[in-house]
Amino acid sequence: MFTTDNKLKSFSYWFYYGYIVLILLFTAGPLIVTFILAFNSNESASFPWQGFTLDWFSSSTPDRVGLFDDVRMMSAVGTSLKVATVVTIISILLGVNNAFLFVREKFVGKEFMYMLMLGPLVVPGVVLGTSILSFTHSIANSLDSAMGFGAGSFLRPGFWLVVFGQVSFVATTTTLVITARLRKFDISLEEAAMDLGTTQAQAIRLITLRFLMPAVIGAAIVAFLFSFENFNTTYFLSGADNSTTVPIILYSRLRFGITPQINAVSVLLMVSTGILGGLAALFQKSDD
Amino acid sequence: MLEKIKKYRRLWGVLIPYLIWIGVLFVIPHIKLFGLSFIDYRSDEITLGNYSKFFSSPLYRRVFLRTGIFAIATTMLTLAISFPTAFIITKILGKTMKSVVLLAVILPYWISELIRAFAWMVLLRETGVVSYMLQVAGITSENVEFLYHNGTIMVGLIYTSMLFMIIPIMNSLDSLDDSLIEAAYDLGGNFWSTMKEVIIPHSGPGIMVGSTMVFMLNLGNYVTVTLLGGKNSLWFTENIYNQFIVRFNQNQGAAFGVILLTFSVLLVWLSLKVTKQDMAGAM
Secondary structure, eight states, X not given: OOHHHHHHHHHOHHHHHHHHHHHHHHHHHHHHHHHHHTTBOOTTSSSSOOOBOOTXXXXXXXXXXXGGGOHHHHHHHHHHHHHHHHHHHHHHHHHHHHHHHHHHOOOTTHHHHHHHHHHHHHSOHHHHHHHHHHHHHHHHHHHHHHXXXXXXXXXXXXXXXXXXXXXXXHHHHXXXXXXXXXXXXXXXXXXXXXXXXXXXXXXIIIIIHHHHHHHHHHXXXXXXXXXXXXXXXXXXXXXXXXXXXXXXXXXXXHTTOOOHHHHHHXXXXXXXXXXXXXXXXXXXXXXX | OHHHHHHHHHHHHHHHHHHHHHIIIIIXXXXXXXXXXXXXXXXXXXXXXXXXXXXXXXXXXXXXXXXXHHHHHHHHHHHHHHHHHHHIIIIISOHHHHHHHHHHHHGGGGSOHHHHXXXXXXXXXXXXXXXXXXXXXXXXXXXXXXXXXXXXXXXXXXXXXXXXXXXXXXXXXXXXXXXHHHHHHXXXXXXXXXXXXXXXXXXXHHHHHHHHHHHHHHHXXXXXXXXHHGGGOOOHHHHHHIIIIISOOHHHHHHHXXXXXXXXXXXXXXXXXXXXXXXXXXX
């Protein structure tokens, strides 16, 4: 190691490590406790420890409903998966499209358009949700009055509105990730393919899109997670049961009190996001 | 000629999907929101009433002021906690420890904000873990409620947004050559003077970007604040929610949304101006 390092270390080696330990305790501590309590038989979702149980995951006795036996919770999981899948697909298509727009094309106002693209990520989720809600509300009303009642119902709070609302900011994320990758692409590779007789469309499909793949997969995982866990925007746009995602149902239940079943849901989410997050990090590493 | 037509077709081919997305899902809704805020919700006439209601009502004003001050104070606290963290991770830890710590700091942020707020509820509520620990330790004999305090809201906000401060600062510290730190020492600097003259100025852009992001996140927060603050949270975003969902007064809610947006954009612009930072350059 270099000398600077040693000089700084001599300031107070223990102070540094103590500080980091405290930070880690702060970031991971609450989650670890939540994790442990999902397996505690104590019905109050707190200590003391009353023995190990899996009841909060699977049990259908009247006073103990495990998460897998909770019909409404499982249907929310299904809804979240459906929403996240659709949002991911649309956002990836937009992300690839926007990457080609910002890396390959030259046009007036490009810089402004790029700043505008960042907008949905910067605006608070509550404002984004309400603005989309009021816009679609007025369109749905006009559709109803023009084409008969119910014509605009797909723009009422519900599945598609949640999807649209989430695409607005998730597509910004996928655009950023895929644009960064496309910037690294050496365009002469595409030209070489065309010299060898492919059309440009073939060259893009065979060479460029293949090069973009790690970023696309990484972006897809991030998009899926962003969608799955979004609350602020979704809260305004979800309507009946077919659009009640996991965060929405959790929030409504938390307002009434804490049950160990919510700990169990947390464990499920922690484990699955942990795996997906790890995968995303892996793909982003292979990006370099 | 043909080449030119082809080029234009290619440009519009990628420009149109972009315009549809940003137009339909971002620009037009915000124009709509802006327009709605100037319309009276009963008579449908153009009015400034929704704004004057904000300025004339002490309650709305106080909630707004409270949210702003809290957001700023929490941002500063987050900076105070995050700077040493970023510094230690980039300049002190060895390669292996660096990636281990970084992973441990980043991983929780993949988990939903709702779950993270819930984790604090588990710890801090009246029958929660901290209250239990205090009783076991004999410090108190009754349940203690730690939720629904101002301090709890701040802890929750710091917890949900810390990473967005750590990462930008780390990025700018990474670009600081260690030999510069060494040179500062060789020229007679000590830890604090090196910190003040070399390290902190160099990480200025990172501090700026981090503070801006954390401030915006705090201001626009809803979940963490309402779960940890309960009815006492009095956060401005709650007013927006109430107008839209509880009172069905879109116009008043729109005005609140515009006020929130204007305030945050203004503050970000001001802070960039004051510190003479260029946002694009800092990113």
